[in-house]
Amino acid sequence: MVQAALTAAGYDVDWENCDNNGGGPNNCDNPDKNPRIFTDGNLARYDAILFLNASWSWAGGGRPGPLLDHAQRDALIRFTQHSGGIAAVHNMTDAGAGVSAWDWWDGGPDSVVGTTMRGHSSGSATGNAATVQVADHNHLSTKDLPDTYKIADEHYNFARNVRGDHHVLATFDERTYNTGTYSMGQDHPTTWCKLYDGGSVKDGTGTPRPYNDGRTWLTSQGHFGVRYTENGGDNPLIKQIVGGVRWVAGGGKKTDCSGTVWSNFTRTTLVDNVNGPMALDVAPDGKVYWTEIGPKQGYESEGYVKMHDPKGPPNNSTTVATIPTRADHGNSEDGVLGMSLQPGFDLSEPDKNDIYVYYSPRNPGDWPTTGNQQTVGYNLVSRFTLNKTGTAFEPAPGGPKHLDPAHPYMERQILRVPKAKISGKPSGFPGGPTDNGPGHVGGASLVFDSEGNLYVGVGDDVSPNAPGHNRYTPMDHRASERWDARKTAANTADLRGKILRIKPREGPPQTPGRAPDPGLGKTYTVPKGNMFAPGTPNTRPEIYGMGFRQPFTVHTDPANPGSVVVGEFCHDNSVDQPDRAPAGVCEWNKVDGPGFYGWPFCVGDNSKINTTWRWNYEANSSTGQQYDCSLDKLPSDLNWAPPGGTNSQPTFQGLDAIPGPAKPATVWRKYPGNPGSQDPKDFGDLGAGGMQPVTGPVYRYKDSRGPGAFPAYYDGSWLITNRGTDNGFWKEVRLRQDNNQMLRVNDWLPVNHFGTPNNSFVIPTRFGPDGALYMGRWTFGCCRNQINPEMKMQLIKIEFTPEADQCKDTDAPTVSHQIQGQADPDQQNTYIDSATLSLTANDVGCAGVDKVEYRVNGGAWTAYNGPVPFKDTGKYTVDYRATDRLGNASNPQSAIFTVRDSGGTLPTTCDINATGTQWNPDNCKIARGGTITWHFNEPDARFPHDVWLVPPGGNPDPNGGDIFQVTNGPVPPGGPPVSYTFDRPGTWTVICRLHAGYSSGQWFGMIATVTVGGG
Missing domain, CATH: 2.60.40.10 (Immunoglobulins)
Known part of the structure; x- marks a missing residue:
């Protein structure tokens, strides 16, 4: 069947059967078999070799000998060095029956197979079918396969995962079958390939050698004959084998087998003195624009828009704009946040040079700055205009005479988003406790889709650690919305806790204070398909998705307008309280249409165990009433209070019920150790440590992109990270071709961390028009008040460079x-x-x-x-x-x-006794100018002593210049006390030496310290 399929594909096929050893006509050791086939001259006649269930040995049945002798192996290597290709099926991926058959073939990460087989599932031609997940729809072997298919087979479990040094094409979903011994977990490759190409290539033999387009392809499938013949040969296994042979014979591109080989990616630092990067975008001419939240805080803070020009000198950056902002708190996320260049941005066209920024504006005059006050103000989405060179915002019209210090640039306000503005520590409700904690604002991403719709993620604006929350879901019915997430995230009339979708309208810049406020129909419209149609009572038509806590990062799918990916931060309590709320569950959401995404009622998979209860804040107890996120209409509870309790009305009155059911998260991670956590076989290892989910972009491949562009394999890849985990993981979420939903989650570039050794502190990401990945990298996780002007964060560029056989970095960190x-x-x-x-x-x-x-x-x-x-x-x-x-x-x-030492309460004297074996006490703390007195009248102080001092940071070498003696000659046992006054702060060392020992050249004795404080 395989031979017929290859012939039908246009290949001339020579077929040889080889069974066991024994000298017979079909035995592998017959001189008319392998010795005839595996010679340089004979192999040169072929483009490819297919090993179909060949093996070195027989497990459990003795070892009849190697399939190939040394001369034949060398010929096979030389064949591959000179553009030959090898395809291997099932048993040939386990040629050594669990041990390495040959270093070049399966001896290590650089070998053809890259691993050995440890065990396999129970084999059955009709049962224990596994689901195969096809990740690569570009490679010739898998491009015509569906996203998933079933196969009943003997499923191999390998000793190591080849992802990272081989290109993985398809995986087994271990949730769908009995794996048997040695399960591999969530990432279980079944089909992969490896390219050998370059002047000095490691190939597992220990001797790097030159290769010219040497291609290898393997699948672990194909144990049972029925798998080949079913459906008349029109089945996934035959399609894979034929496609694999086509590729190793020279079809397709070399780079088709490079996408999950991490050494094919290089990282370049564009700018190394970035300070708090929040968002970025890349212009067609390669200029990189980014926002910085800035180190300055308070009511007169400021943020920046900056630019790197790839044609300029190394490490160049230009401050394009300094925007006045307001940041109420040291941990506040307010400042200059999201940013995006307009669709079709082109500096050479006068009407294509706009840039959109989401920021917290400077006080308009009525927001509190003194006392303990709060009000609902707003943050702004505004349009600015760049000059012809892209190096500065155009100034506000009218010149300095009309300049508003809070709005110094040509600006068109597009959308105002409600935001609490506070001073001091206002109470959450009359007579209640006070709190100055900031609410989450979101907004680190401001992105367009391919239809020109603009998206922004907005946080719920609720103070998460206010009194009474205990770091659980904040729903204090007594309080304003700053303490009750129902009144923002679950409120259909409030823009907070939402994904917003609008379409900006063209129009002139506004003169602050003289133009009408921005709004629907004036500065933007809303596209069809948002959650609520314009005019629906008690709703806002800008809402695309609701029920979010902190959708800090947002990206759109370039190929699917209306498809949005979101990184959603979670609440901080790490332990379930069964009658109140689950532990924190952080999420990465794929939003493909309008809907409610759970917060504050349910999180993660929205199961019962991950659903919140109504909590009576006045009694500090549970009501016993749990929310139900499966309902078609969920109560918003905007005005709820327990019997006899009080409720503060929301600023904006939304609907009593939310359209449901709530949509579960796409990928999620619950604080470990709690029931209802994610299954490791669902998403793999999501890392230990903190919880700061960030979404990266979705990649869509274009042939027109130049060098450095990610390859076609990544078409439909969504990148995510958790910047708070100990290992700073990055993941590739593969999207299905048939419905654009999640297929699976893969590890991505784990050996090339983007942050410090232990974390990945990235926030802004964007694929540029060149197909490379751009990132802004921080040096710490939280929070904004840690930023100082001297900090050096980075703007980096990740490129796919398969011509670089390996990393050639010679520079130290x-x-x-x-x-x-x-x-x-x-x-x-x-x-x-x-x-x-x-x-x-x-x-x-x-x-x-x-x-x-x-x-x-x-x-x-x-x-x-x-x-x-x-x-x-x-x-x-x-x-x-x-x-x-x-x-x-x-x-x-x-x-x-x-x-x-501060020295404020330190004593001015201290007594130390020489006991003959040790000082008692062995440390004294005194104020600067204090006096230490040493006594030698203990009963066992039997020998004459000398006392020496070593000042702070000094060298105790007796022949050095730091140490000095404070006794005037030896002190006999019971002799007079010795005192010294210390004027120099720091830690001094006190050495008591036997006088006779010192005089005879011996240097030993008792050690004590004196800590001298300030004062």
């Missing part, structure tokens, strides 16, 4: 330090009571940071895993360095600082 603490105003580099040292490492090359290390005062090198506290007084020299994954190490740098 860069490392910087930051010290936090109460600085001593009188002494440089001195901190009072304690200091904390933080290290940040970045690698501008392709290798990525492997480790960061430090040592204190010349001690042992220690792995850096987070900020290092220094609580003891003294002078510190901390050396630090970083190494990338190729072993390039930075030269050690040093942070030199002192920690001194």
